[in-house]
Amino acid sequence: MVSIATWNVNSLRVRLPQVLDWCNSTSPDILALQEIKLQDEQFPLEEVQAAGYQAVFAGQKTYNGVAILSREMATDIITDLPGLEDPQRRLLAASIGDLRVINVYVPNGQAVDSDKYHYKLEWLARLHDFIEQQLKDYPRLVLLGDFNIAPDDRDVYDPEAWTGKILCSAAERSALQALLDTGLHDSFRLTEQDDEQFSWWDYRMNGFKRNLGLRIDLVLTSQALSDEHTRCTIDREPRGWERPSDHTPVVTTLAI
DNA sequence: ATGGTGGCGCGGCCA
Numbered sequence: 001m002v003s004i005a006t007w008n009v010n011s012l013r014v015r016l017p018q019v020l021d022w023c024n025s026t027s028p029d030i031l032a033l034q035e036i037k038l039q040d041e042q043f044p045l046e047e048v049q050a051a052g053y054q055a056v057f058a059g060q061k062t063y064n065g066v067a068i069l070s071r072e073m074a075t076d077i078i079t080d081l082p083g084l085e086d087p088q089r090r091l092l093a094a095s096i097g098d099l100r101v102i103n104v105y106v107p108n109g110q111a112v113d114s115d116k117y118h119y120k121l122e123w124l125a126r127l128h129d130f131i132e133q134q135l136k137d138y139p140r141l142v143l144l145g146d147f148n149i150a151p152d153d154r155d156v157y158d159p160e161a162w163t164g165k166i167l168c169s170a171a172e173r174s175a176l177q178a179l180l181d182t183g184l185h186d187s188f189r190l191t192e193q194d195d196e197q198f199s200w201w202d203y204r205m206n207g208f209k210r211n212l213g214l215r216i217d218l219v220l221t222s223q224a225l226s227d228e229h230t231r232c233t234i235d236r237e238p239r240g241w242e243r244p245s246d247h248t249p250v251v252t253t254l255a256i
Numbered sequence: 257a258t259g260g261t262g263g264c265g266c267g268g269c270c271a
Contacts, residue, residue, distance in 0.1 A: 035263095207261095
Protein backbone atom coordinates (compact mmCIF):
# COMPACT_ATOMS: atom_id res chain seq x y z
CA MET A 1 0.00 0.00 0.00
CA VAL A 2 1.13 3.52 -0.76
CA SER A 3 -0.42 6.54 0.95
CA ILE A 4 -0.22 9.99 -0.57
CA ALA A 5 -1.35 13.05 1.38
CA THR A 6 -1.83 16.77 0.91
CA TRP A 7 -1.93 19.48 3.57
CA ASN A 8 -1.97 23.25 3.33
CA VAL A 9 -0.10 24.06 6.56
CA ASN A 10 -0.34 27.89 6.43
CA SER A 11 3.29 28.44 7.55
CA LEU A 12 5.59 25.46 8.02
CA ARG A 13 7.52 27.38 10.67
CA VAL A 14 4.44 27.49 12.88
CA ARG A 15 3.10 24.06 11.94
CA LEU A 16 6.32 21.98 11.86
CA PRO A 17 5.61 20.26 15.21
CA GLN A 18 2.13 19.34 13.95
CA VAL A 19 3.49 18.06 10.64
CA LEU A 20 6.06 15.90 12.43
CA ASP A 21 3.45 14.57 14.90
CA TRP A 22 1.06 13.80 12.10
CA CYS A 23 3.75 12.06 10.01
CA ASN A 24 4.68 10.04 13.07
CA SER A 25 1.15 8.85 13.71
CA THR A 26 -0.11 8.54 10.13
CA SER A 27 3.11 7.67 8.31
CA PRO A 28 2.20 8.78 4.80
CA ASP A 29 4.64 7.66 2.12
CA ILE A 30 4.31 11.02 0.37
CA LEU A 31 3.12 14.34 1.83
CA ALA A 32 2.57 17.42 -0.34
CA LEU A 33 2.62 20.68 1.63
CA GLN A 34 1.36 24.09 0.55
CA GLU A 35 1.79 27.59 1.95
CA ILE A 36 5.04 26.74 3.69
CA LYS A 37 5.75 30.51 3.65
CA LEU A 38 9.50 30.23 4.01
CA GLN A 39 12.55 30.47 1.81
CA ASP A 40 14.57 27.41 0.83
CA GLU A 41 17.39 28.40 3.23
CA GLN A 42 14.89 28.30 6.09
CA PHE A 43 13.47 24.88 5.23
CA PRO A 44 13.66 22.57 8.30
CA LEU A 45 15.41 19.78 6.39
CA GLU A 46 17.19 18.23 9.37
CA GLU A 47 14.00 17.91 11.41
CA VAL A 48 12.18 16.37 8.46
CA GLN A 49 15.03 13.92 7.80
CA ALA A 50 15.15 13.00 11.47
CA ALA A 51 11.47 12.05 11.13
CA GLY A 52 12.40 9.67 8.32
CA TYR A 53 11.58 11.73 5.24
CA GLN A 54 13.37 13.21 2.27
CA ALA A 55 12.20 16.62 1.13
CA VAL A 56 12.16 18.80 -1.95
CA PHE A 57 10.76 22.30 -1.92
CA ALA A 58 10.10 25.50 -3.81
CA GLY A 59 10.04 28.12 -1.08
CA GLN A 60 9.10 31.78 -0.96
CA LYS A 61 9.24 34.39 1.76
CA THR A 62 5.92 35.31 3.45
CA TYR A 63 3.58 33.83 0.81
CA ASN A 64 3.00 30.55 -1.03
CA GLY A 65 5.76 27.93 -1.13
CA VAL A 66 5.32 24.18 -1.71
CA ALA A 67 7.19 21.07 -0.59
CA ILE A 68 7.05 17.31 -0.94
CA LEU A 69 8.13 14.98 1.86
CA SER A 70 8.69 11.37 0.86
CA ARG A 71 10.26 8.18 2.12
CA GLU A 72 12.07 7.77 -1.18
CA MET A 73 14.15 10.50 -2.78
CA ALA A 74 12.38 12.65 -5.36
CA THR A 75 13.91 13.24 -8.79
CA ASP A 76 13.17 15.11 -12.02
CA ILE A 77 11.88 18.21 -10.27
CA ILE A 78 9.99 21.00 -11.98
CA THR A 79 9.00 24.22 -10.17
CA ASP A 80 7.68 26.42 -12.98
CA LEU A 81 4.66 26.12 -15.24
CA PRO A 82 5.69 26.30 -18.90
CA GLY A 83 4.39 29.47 -20.55
CA LEU A 84 3.91 31.38 -17.30
CA GLU A 85 6.40 33.95 -16.05
CA ASP A 86 5.64 33.84 -12.33
CA PRO A 87 7.76 34.42 -9.24
CA GLN A 88 5.10 32.84 -7.01
CA ARG A 89 6.10 29.37 -5.83
CA ARG A 90 2.94 27.33 -6.35
CA LEU A 91 4.04 24.21 -8.24
CA LEU A 92 6.34 21.31 -7.49
CA ALA A 93 6.47 18.27 -9.76
CA ALA A 94 8.67 15.31 -8.88
CA SER A 95 9.11 11.61 -9.57
CA ILE A 96 9.04 9.33 -6.54
CA GLY A 97 9.48 5.64 -7.26
CA ASP A 98 7.28 4.99 -10.28
CA LEU A 99 4.87 7.82 -9.40
CA ARG A 100 4.77 11.31 -10.84
CA VAL A 101 3.66 13.66 -8.04
CA ILE A 102 2.50 17.17 -8.91
CA ASN A 103 1.86 19.37 -5.90
CA VAL A 104 -0.07 22.60 -6.51
CA TYR A 105 -1.14 25.62 -4.53
CA VAL A 106 -3.70 27.09 -6.92
CA PRO A 107 -4.18 30.86 -6.56
CA ASN A 108 -7.08 31.81 -4.29
CA GLY A 109 -8.50 34.36 -6.70
CA GLN A 110 -9.81 36.74 -4.01
CA ALA A 111 -13.07 37.69 -5.74
CA VAL A 112 -14.74 36.86 -9.05
CA ASP A 113 -13.53 39.20 -11.81
CA SER A 114 -10.67 40.65 -9.74
CA ASP A 115 -7.12 40.74 -11.14
CA LYS A 116 -6.27 37.81 -8.90
CA TYR A 117 -9.24 35.87 -10.30
CA HIS A 118 -7.99 36.29 -13.85
CA TYR A 119 -4.51 35.27 -12.73
CA LYS A 120 -6.09 32.15 -11.17
CA LEU A 121 -7.82 31.19 -14.42
CA GLU A 122 -4.66 31.82 -16.44
CA TRP A 123 -2.66 29.74 -13.97
CA LEU A 124 -5.18 26.89 -14.26
CA ALA A 125 -5.04 27.03 -18.06
CA ARG A 126 -1.26 26.72 -17.99
CA LEU A 127 -1.56 23.89 -15.45
CA HIS A 128 -3.97 22.09 -17.78
CA ASP A 129 -1.48 22.19 -20.64
CA PHE A 130 1.33 21.07 -18.34
CA ILE A 131 -0.68 18.10 -17.01
CA GLU A 132 -1.62 17.07 -20.54
CA GLN A 133 2.08 16.96 -21.40
CA GLN A 134 3.15 15.24 -18.17
CA LEU A 135 0.57 12.47 -18.62
CA LYS A 136 2.22 11.51 -21.89
CA ASP A 137 5.54 10.90 -20.13
CA TYR A 138 4.15 9.76 -16.78
CA PRO A 139 0.93 7.72 -16.90
CA ARG A 140 1.20 6.99 -13.17
CA LEU A 141 0.46 10.56 -12.12
CA VAL A 142 -1.12 12.16 -9.06
CA LEU A 143 -2.04 15.84 -9.06
CA LEU A 144 -2.79 17.03 -5.54
CA GLY A 145 -2.87 20.09 -3.37
CA ASP A 146 -4.95 23.11 -2.45
CA PHE A 147 -7.03 23.77 -5.57
CA ASN A 148 -9.02 26.64 -4.07
CA ILE A 149 -12.03 25.26 -5.95
CA ALA A 150 -14.94 23.31 -4.48
CA PRO A 151 -15.72 20.82 -7.28
CA ASP A 152 -19.43 20.51 -6.60
CA ASP A 153 -22.25 21.84 -4.43
CA ARG A 154 -21.80 18.72 -2.29
CA ASP A 155 -18.42 20.15 -1.36
CA VAL A 156 -19.83 23.36 0.12
CA TYR A 157 -21.58 23.78 3.50
CA ASP A 158 -24.07 26.32 2.12
CA PRO A 159 -24.14 25.96 -1.67
CA GLU A 160 -26.80 28.62 -2.17
CA ALA A 161 -24.85 31.25 -0.30
CA TRP A 162 -21.73 30.35 -2.30
CA THR A 163 -23.31 30.20 -5.75
CA GLY A 164 -21.11 32.11 -8.18
CA LYS A 165 -18.71 33.16 -5.42
CA ILE A 166 -14.96 32.73 -5.41
CA LEU A 167 -13.94 29.05 -5.00
CA CYS A 168 -17.33 28.05 -6.52
CA SER A 169 -17.77 30.07 -9.70
CA ALA A 170 -18.66 28.37 -12.98
CA ALA A 171 -15.37 29.35 -14.65
CA GLU A 172 -13.33 27.89 -11.79
CA ARG A 173 -15.34 24.66 -11.84
CA SER A 174 -14.95 24.45 -15.62
CA ALA A 175 -11.21 24.83 -15.26
CA LEU A 176 -11.18 22.00 -12.73
CA GLN A 177 -13.33 19.88 -15.05
CA ALA A 178 -10.88 20.53 -17.87
CA LEU A 179 -8.12 19.19 -15.64
CA LEU A 180 -10.19 16.08 -14.90
CA ASP A 181 -10.87 15.70 -18.63
CA THR A 182 -7.17 15.18 -19.29
CA GLY A 183 -7.78 11.78 -17.65
CA LEU A 184 -7.80 12.32 -13.89
CA HIS A 185 -10.25 11.28 -11.18
CA ASP A 186 -11.13 13.05 -7.94
CA SER A 187 -10.08 10.17 -5.70
CA PHE A 188 -12.41 11.29 -2.90
CA ARG A 189 -15.35 10.46 -5.14
CA LEU A 190 -14.13 7.05 -6.28
CA THR A 191 -15.82 5.47 -3.26
CA GLU A 192 -18.97 6.19 -1.24
CA GLN A 193 -18.44 9.07 1.20
CA ASP A 194 -20.38 10.57 4.09
CA ASP A 195 -21.98 13.96 3.39
CA GLU A 196 -20.60 17.29 4.62
CA GLN A 197 -16.93 16.35 4.56
CA PHE A 198 -14.70 19.38 4.09
CA SER A 199 -10.96 20.09 4.08
CA TRP A 200 -10.92 23.83 4.87
CA TRP A 201 -12.79 25.94 7.40
CA ASP A 202 -12.42 29.70 7.82
CA TYR A 203 -10.72 30.71 11.07
CA ARG A 204 -13.51 33.21 11.63
CA MET A 205 -16.98 32.68 13.07
CA ASN A 206 -16.10 29.29 14.67
CA GLY A 207 -16.17 27.81 11.19
CA PHE A 208 -14.69 24.45 12.19
CA LYS A 209 -16.88 23.88 15.26
CA ARG A 210 -19.95 24.60 13.15
CA ASN A 211 -18.56 22.61 10.18
CA LEU A 212 -18.87 25.63 7.88
CA GLY A 213 -16.34 24.25 5.43
CA LEU A 214 -15.46 23.58 1.82
CA ARG A 215 -13.68 20.65 0.20
CA ILE A 216 -10.97 22.40 -1.79
CA ASP A 217 -7.97 20.14 -1.10
CA LEU A 218 -7.98 17.37 -3.67
CA VAL A 219 -6.06 14.30 -4.75
CA LEU A 220 -6.57 13.66 -8.47
CA THR A 221 -5.30 10.35 -9.83
CA SER A 222 -4.63 9.26 -13.39
CA GLN A 223 -6.48 6.23 -14.76
CA ALA A 224 -3.60 3.87 -13.96
CA LEU A 225 -3.61 4.98 -10.30
CA SER A 226 -7.40 5.16 -10.08
CA ASP A 227 -7.44 1.46 -10.97
CA GLU A 228 -5.40 0.88 -7.79
CA HIS A 229 -7.49 3.21 -5.61
CA THR A 230 -8.32 1.94 -2.14
CA ARG A 231 -9.61 4.94 -0.18
CA CYS A 232 -9.47 8.70 0.24
CA THR A 233 -9.83 10.03 3.78
CA ILE A 234 -10.08 13.54 5.16
CA ASP A 235 -8.37 13.54 8.54
CA ARG A 236 -10.20 16.20 10.56
CA GLU A 237 -8.11 15.70 13.66
CA PRO A 238 -5.28 18.23 13.07
CA ARG A 239 -7.85 20.95 12.41
CA GLY A 240 -8.97 20.51 16.02
CA TRP A 241 -5.47 20.88 17.52
CA GLU A 242 -4.19 24.01 19.26
CA ARG A 243 -3.15 26.71 16.80
CA PRO A 244 -4.18 24.73 13.70
CA SER A 245 -3.85 25.43 10.01
CA ASP A 246 -7.19 26.40 8.47
CA HIS A 247 -6.84 23.25 6.28
CA THR A 248 -6.69 19.61 7.34
CA PRO A 249 -4.86 16.71 5.62
CA VAL A 250 -6.39 14.56 2.87
CA VAL A 251 -4.95 11.06 2.37
CA THR A 252 -5.34 8.76 -0.62
CA THR A 253 -4.23 5.14 -0.37
CA LEU A 254 -3.35 3.01 -3.38
CA ALA A 255 -3.09 -0.77 -3.50
CA ILE A 256 0.47 -1.04 -4.80
C1' DA B 257 -22.64 45.11 3.30
C1' DT B 258 -19.36 44.48 6.71
C1' DG B 259 -16.36 42.08 9.62
C1' DG B 260 -14.95 38.30 11.97
C1' DT B 261 -9.27 35.32 12.51
C1' DG B 262 -4.53 34.06 11.52
C1' DG B 263 0.48 34.55 9.47
C1' DC B 264 4.03 37.61 8.42
C1' DG B 265 6.35 41.20 10.39
C1' DC B 266 5.50 45.65 12.31
C1' DG B 267 1.71 48.49 8.23
C1' DG B 268 -0.82 46.28 5.27
C1' DC B 269 -1.35 42.28 2.37
C1' DC B 270 -3.15 37.79 1.68
C1' DA B 271 -6.25 34.14 2.62
